[in-house]
Amino acid sequence: MNVVIAAMSAPTHMNGVSRHAANLARALLSTKAISEIHFVAGAWQKEMFRGALGVCDPRLHSHWIPLREANLSRLFWYYRELPCIAAQLEADIVHLTFPAPTAVAAYPCATVLSLHDLYPFDIPCNFGRLKSAVARHTIFQCVRRVDAIACVSSVTQMEFARRFPTLTHKTQVIHNVVEFRVPASISGRLETLKGYRFILCVAQHRSNKNIPLAIRVFERLLGKRILPAETRLVVVGIPGPETRNIEEEIRNARLSRKVLLFSGLSDAEMRWCYENCLILLAPSSMEGFGLPVAEAILAGARVVCSDIPAFREVGGEACHYVPWTHDPVEIYVGAIRDALGATPYRCVLSLQLAAASIGERYASFYGDVACATFARRERFREPVRVGSGPAGIPWK
Template sequence: MHVAIAALHRPSKPTGVCRHAANLARALAQTNQVTKVTLIVGAWQKHYFETFFSSEKIELLDVDISNSSSARNLWFLFGLPKLVNRLRPDIIHMSFPFPFFRPLFSASVVSTIHDLYPYEKPEVFGYPNVIFNRLFLQQCVSNSDGLTCVSKTTLESFNRYFPKFHLRKAIAVTYNYVDFSQLVPKALARPELGENDPFLLWVAQHRKNKNIDLLIEAYSTLIKSDRLKPSTKLIIVGSPGPETENLHEQIQTLSLQDRVLLLSSIQDSELCWLYQNCEIFVAPSSQEGFCLPLAEALYFSCKVVCSDIPIFREIGSSSCIYFSLEGDPLNNLSQAIVQSLEQPSKKTSGDCRFSKSKVAEQYLALYSALK
């Protein structure tokens, strides 16, 4: 089986969608049923993806177009069909929703639904952008032969807005997988971070639903009240987004320039080291489709504090400390961090739901149902 994965995406720095596409390619390549995976990305994304693969089954194909909204959407509509029909794959997998015309494709099309933000969190996109995001999502859902949702929570949300889809087409829940077994951790070399400095960690793009501002405020409160060691840092790893400017202003206002590190485009080996060495992994989101960083933190047996939302209950373990976003979320988060610091670390066993082999098996089952 030859699978073509469309992963051309606006960001020039890695995002959750990029990591999903790369993980999908690697999971499929390890199976006997898949003989070839063609991963299609933008020329501006090539460097990131080149560092990911060692399998001879995976071909990285970069498309050199203008990285603008109009150019990308025109390419999705007309350029992608020409390219994949020339490649003649058995399955075309869209790594996120974008507009396409189904009659132009000669093979079955599967799309990944990460979240329903265009409906549930329109402020993530702002107006009028959210109108186009809804149209693209509707068009993608209508034209796909099958869909995969990244969690049960996402599927439940999907069913609220597209209640009749499952009556006509195949749909499945397939988690993102976690596998750092081939990586050698590499210490993060930053002048602001001393060799023995403790730190809190959150991995998230700078978007409103990630509640990075709430975490910074809680961190500031704990530092000023001496409930964190004075040397404790806060590290946020994630690509810039709509909230970046506000976050820099907040950090400046709270005089935390030397304490809060906003990082992006770090190597996976460095991310691995951060998971292994953080005091606490804190996930304060108000909305998520899956949250791969939380699954990764659990893989490394991190102490975890996270907001009490359905997806975190679905992914998380009983060892996580959950805090409410209702009432006084700042105090709730601050207290949860202190509580986590006081608890002993626990070694957690691997969760088979997020294993590479399990995820590959689920994708192949969906693909086979469409052939």
């Protein structure tokens, strides 16, 4: 089976969607059902994805498209150019790693969409008025025109069913890959953490991640001397609409030397953070999957997180869950105090989340989708007429 993975997006540093795209490629390469993978992304993403893919397999072909990085250019590329590329590559499946503009009946093969969340509907402030409107329109268009949708969690599938009840037959839950492929290492900017204890928060700078809340919790922990004065709060995530509020919160709390903001860490550096943190703190109000929680559990870290369905789905009994109340800071402080006094939950995540297992699930899913798409298109194909045409020329 020949698969095109469309991973072109704006960021030059890893986020959840780009990590999913790289993990998807590696997962598919672990199966024998996949004959070729064409990984298509922007030229500005080349270095990021080369490090994340980290595989040398003759079946993997990387294509770096030299577009302008403007959003409009990427939208037109998905709408007009990607179907032509899929035809030239004789693809059996085109896999969109996030909702993208999709023309009606544009592809010569079956199309699959990875759906991570429905933030443009649920949290439009993450994008701004114009971008959220464009994102909602894109989702409406894309989910109707693709042949199948792989939801990264049951939570995402249920939210999709609530908003698109007539399209639920297209969906199947296939979780993200959760595994470490490289050993932990500390280098570069992380050298400043040597010798310090730290709390880890892995989150993009978006409102649903509640990073300002994490900073207030950290401030209270220091004030009550639950944490030693030299402890740090490490926030790993790409900048976004909440960056200014986060920086203002740090200044107001006078914690500029103790709250460290990082982005673009390698897989090895992320693993070092998980394995060496006192606690992973995840106070999100909404998530589609909760990859940091899953990775922290895999690394053997203590996890204190909000009590939301996505975290329950991946965290099970391994986390200290915090319900939403009128005073979340004090509740989180209490939960962290309890977690620090407890033995870390040494849990090995289900093998169902390993790349080989996820790859097999996708290969099977692709096969079903390709067969169903072929059968559906055959039903609507013009019937062959038997007999002779003008001048005795057979009908075709």
